[in-house]
Amino acid sequence: MSNTMTTSALMKNYQRLPLTIVKGKGSYVWDDQGVKYLDYTSGIATCSLGHVPDYVQGKLSEQLENLWHVSNLYQIPQQEALAEKLVSLSCFDQAFFCNSGAEANEAAIKLAKKYAKDQQKLERTEIVTFSNSFHGRTGYTMAATAQPKIHKGFTPLTPGFTYLPFNQPEALEQIDTDKTAGVLLELVQGEGGVHPADAEWIKALYDYCKQADILFMVDEIQTGVGRTGTLFAYEQYDIEPDAITLAKGLGSGFPIGALLAKSKAADSFSPGTHGSTFGGNPLAATAGLATLEKIADPAFLQDLQEKCTLLVEGLMKIAETNSLITGVRGKGFLIGLEVENKAGVWVEKLREKQVLVLTAGEHVVRILPPLTTEKEELFTFIGVITAIAADIEEKGE
């Protein structure tokens, strides 16, 4: 471990750990001292096929030889192919590509506003989002994020967002149908503490929006591309959203974001209404397509679901006897362990044992294994966290 640099030329907007990772392969990373770690952060749900996956690396190497970037002024076959694949695997008709999650949500918010205008519903300018959500750090998406701590220091916020209580039936009655263009929500709130949405509540909200012709948009930036055990989290709910956004897991670590929508809404993006210089360039689209080819394989998803069950059962077993653990939540490989003490203590102790996990708020340990992790690695992880749980409980840390 190297020291945090006190003379860094970087801005101080991140609280970085004193750990410098220089290499990664599969479920493991190595630091600059040669120490090997089991990486159950996956670059925050990004490196879903593990680090430097051979198949994606091969496809990217080929593409690196031929062409890196052309603008969206021209036909881009790789982008076409990725859109085609995403559409064929989902309930959506069209795709737009950008470079990050926040940008994908910006596009979704713009689309909902434009859709309302196109319907001549000129008063419909608001987007409804939900308490504890996380949608990004840009102007629109920071305002869409209903968490005061994210807003601190940045008021006045971009107007046009209404926050309603997540998972609460009364939220439906509070939607102003005259003013609302769309709702945007996560099906498992990631950054907000790993809170899954209640299936009945989602269905009622979805039906309500459908009947009022309010766009129902799901932020699948963290939950999408296999993370929750199905290709998209919405498949586990009785809904067909009008649009979803993707980013984190789509490119195996290569930056890419996407907005997928049904034609009804997507048609509102006519030429000149939205765009991105880099979005869906040949390298990004190649990374996306290769990643998707692997994850969308039914055998891959089947195997994944078995491993997800294994992890949850292992954690439940620890929770049964450990007084500090108050809950095991989440879906698939997006798991939160709610603890009574500080989650940071668990992250630190695990790191000492060469296992990397993260937090989601003060009292939730967030566990995001690569989807490719082996059963043996899961057993190792469960073994390590069992020992640490006992140690923390005993010492009262």
Ligand SMILES: *Cc1c(COP(=O)(O)O)cnc(C)c1O
């Ligand atoms: C990470 C995340 C974002 C923001 O993505 P960036 O690529 O950091 O802009 C938005 N929504 C959700 C649910 C996320 O997890």
